[in-house]
Amino acid sequence: MDMDNALASRRLFLAAPLTSADWEHLYAEQLPRIYNYFRYRVGADDAEDLTAMTFERAWVGRHRYRRDLGAFSTWLYAIARNVAIDHYRRRVPEAPLEAAAHVAAPGGPEEDALRSSDAARLSALLLTLSERERELIALRYGAGLTNRAIARLSGLSESNVGTIMHRAVGQLRSRWPEEG
């Protein structure tokens, strides 16, 4: 533990920085969650890059993390969400509903390969949701957070999170291609 920085950030008595052991534990615990958050949020292609970016920012800024202000995971997800926002600012990938239909529809060999994967279908369907819906779905099903935790992160009420989630899942369900 970098005690110099630790104590420095404790000035006026409010910070309790991470120890090295903390970091090791948290890295192991949060890596799969953050990675899956991005798989749901932006897709599999960019998930590794954005996961790496998130942990790099957290690592560099870990001295700024203050336990008194929230759980480390909350802090980390705030970083991840900003990374996702930055990503979309750069790329702005908006997929029409037809994109999901395209994945699910009969077609050539490429489409056949994609169709064979539920993950590909779901990934395409997620792109049809609004930003906020996709964000909540990613936090819930990708990162495995509870509605309460999502409410804390998003600033929405827990009931509002539940309502939006219910609506989003309904949309996904309705668009999910039936097994044939």
Next chain:
Amino acid sequence: MDDKFLYGLREDPRPEFGHDLHRRLLDAPSAPADATRARRRIVGAPLLGAAGAAAAVIALVVSPSLRASAQGFLDLFRVHTFAAVSVDAARIEQLKSFDVDPRTLLGTPRLVLDPGPPRAFTDPAGAQAAAGFALHMPTDVPWAMRPDTLRVHGAAQEDVHVDTSRLRSLLAALAIDDVTVPTGLDGADVSVHVSPIVGATYHHEGAEVVFVQGPSPEMTLPKGVDLSRLGAIGLRIAGLSHEDAQRFAQSVDWHSTLLVPIPATASSYREVEVRGQKGLLVTMGDTPTGPVRGRWHHAGSQLMWAEGGRVYALISSSVNDVDLLRMANSVQ
């Protein structure tokens, strides 16, 4: 069809990706040296960090010393008590999104007294000599722990030539138009000073407690500045309603109260009595239920109080509140 399809995207990250990233992080600089150093120099920084600019304004009002540069700065601030102010989580996120450096809201600070690197000691006598004041230590410590490290941070001072343009911009960005920045502030030269601080770290297996003490920060302000008005601005930025901010601002003795911003959804806090003084106990997440809860805890407690011109804090994520209070009450 059940909800299983919703988990269809989940998969474990590739092991080689995880290992490579981990190695890359460890090989990288832990933090930009300049940033770390600058943070160390800024006395208000701990209050500013994650709470963002809202805390910045509050901190600039109440936590650092703003010392008279030459003449005309007469109002003195010293910490006699702590008060919590709840900060809305959504507002914190909003402030973060503005990318405001809270330290510069009232002007760009200039370091005039460098605290230098902290100095580590293994015995209280050495730390005491370096700090320049007699240490007070708790005598009732869980597991009869003794401090294994004492770090002394030197005094620091910064000058600020007040320019409220950034503060005004932030108020405009937040659409806060029911407060006005005192006009007398612009152009004032103020200085910020913090006395040496000593932190004693106690360890027992996975548990850690840090006991921090130091002379109260001081703040002097230009003559005529309405502290409660400036405080109300900070409270509005923190997310309080106009009415609540005014009520809070008028109820606080801004010359002696250190405000502690606390995210509304992330913490609980309560006033406690420590050695006959009013203290503030802030608890994050679940209250620790036992003396040791493992190496990492999302929960944690911080107990702050002031006595005899000195401010104290006990910080731990692994000692329960009862034991923290016992420690605090045994300080002598």
